[in-house]
Amino acid sequence: MPEPSTDLRLTLVRIARRMRQQKAEGEVGDGQRSVLFCIQDRGPQTLGALADNDLVTPPSMNRTVNVLIERGYLTRETSTVDARRVSIDLTDAGRTWVRETRRRRDAWFTTRLAKLTPEERDALALAEPVLRKLAES
Amino acid sequence: MPEPSTDLRLTLVRIARRMRQQKAEGEVGDGQRSVLFCIQDRGPQTLGALADNDLVTPPSMNRTVNVLIERGYLTRETSTVDARRVSIDLTDAGRTWVRETRRRRDAWFTTRLAKLTPEERDALALAEPVLRKLAES
DNA sequence: TATTGTTATACTCTATAACTATA
DNA sequence: TATAGTTATAGAGTATAACAATA
Numbered sequence: 001m002p003e004p005s006t007d008l009r010l011t012l013v014r015i016a017r018r019m020r021q022q023k024a025e026g027e028v029g030d031g032q033r034s035v036l037f038c039i040q041d042r043g044p045q046t047l048g049a050l051a052d053n054d055l056v057t058p059p060s061m062n063r064t065v066n067v068l069i070e071r072g073y074l075t076r077e078t079s080t081v082d083a084r085r086v087s088i089d090l091t092d093a094g095r096t097w098v099r100e101t102r103r104r105r106d107a108w109f110t111t112r113l114a115k116l117t118p119e120e121r122d123a124l125a126l127a128e129p130v131l132r133k134l135a136e137s
Numbered sequence: 138m139p140e141p142s143t144d145l146r147l148t149l150v151r152i153a154r155r156m157r158q159q160k161a162e163g164e165v166g167d168g169q170r171s172v173l174f175c176i177q178d179r180g181p182q183t184l185g186a187l188a189d190n191d192l193v194t195p196p197s198m199n200r201t202v203n204v205l206i207e208r209g210y211l212t213r214e215t216s217t218v219d220a221r222r223v224s225i226d227l228t229d230a231g232r233t234w235v236r237e238t239r240r241r242r243d244a245w246f247t248t249r250l251a252k253l254t255p256e257e258r259d260a261l262a263l264a265e266p267v268l269r270k271l272a273e274s
Numbered sequence: 275t276a277t278t279g280t281t282a283t284a285c286t287c288t289a290t291a292a293c294t295a296t297a
Numbered sequence: 298t299a300t301a302g303t304t305a306t307a308g309a310g311t312a313t314a315a316c317a318a319t320a
Contacts, residue, residue: 008265009246013167015272016153018192030150047279055154060311084278084319109146112274120267127264128145130257135152137249197288221296221301
């Protein structure tokens with residue numbers, strides 16, 4: 001009986017740790033990248049929407065957003081229709097960052113992927129939507 | 138051209154976060170579980186071996202080990218052959234914990250897996266060794 | 275009153291640097 | 298000297314609780 005549950009879980013923990021280690025000094029972290037990509041794809045977002053999207057609490061997301069504003073990648077404006085809400089959008093620098101990052105992709109991860117066999121890459125491509133479903137359930 | 142790199146990476150980040158959220162109060166965390174399982178499978182380990190296994194630094198692992206000793210799951214003894222080394226082993230309570238955990242597996246993760254289709258589970262099973270390879274590269 | 279966001283605070287995990295003991 | 302482990306310290310990421318503003 002294979003029961004891959006525990007192995008898979010530990011593997012996922014380990015790879016997340018490994019990816020985190022790859023973040024170079026001053027670079028944009030995973031949580032930050034996720035926010036920038038989300039806004040690029042879907043347009044300006046409220047704080048709550050960003051928090052929901054990344055499965056974090058509003059205070060956590062607020063902090064991430066603050067960092068990105070300090071770095072000049074995002075702006076925050078009070079909504080004109082509902083003054084409780086804020087609208088968080090990319091600056092030109094943010095948009096450029098996303099475009100550049102998408103173009104060259106993530107160096108470490110892409111290099112590792114390139115070293116896999118086509119079959120291994122297929123296995124990952126097939127698993128990705130399943131993992132996403134798992135994360136969102 | 139699919140280029141799954143970025144999507145996969147963000148999905149992996151998100152699922153790691155989701156798993157972390159599932160840790161109930163007082164439970165054993167992912168890093169801790171990994172250590173207990175490793176010793177159960179391979180016998181007593183040195184601190185360095187445990188650190189290498191989980192891709193963390195010795196100080197990090199030392200801290201994890203200290204927590205597990207405080208909880209009564211591990212013991213630490215100076216090696217008889219080389220007094221610089223320590224031998225870290227499971228207590229009876231630790232062994233029981235591993236056995237119980239292996240028996241009922243991880244509740245949250247197992248439940249989610251059970252809700253997938255057989256094809257989806259196959260996709261994960263095929264991807265697991267590839268992810269592991271990626272983590273270790 | 276309920277919703278949206280923010281501030282204050284604290285906890286977990288991890289790292290780097292410096293230190294101790296032993297080989 | 299080199300190695301194994303430990304201690305001290307700091308940073309990133311996250312959470313909960315309390316608060317403010319608006320609907």
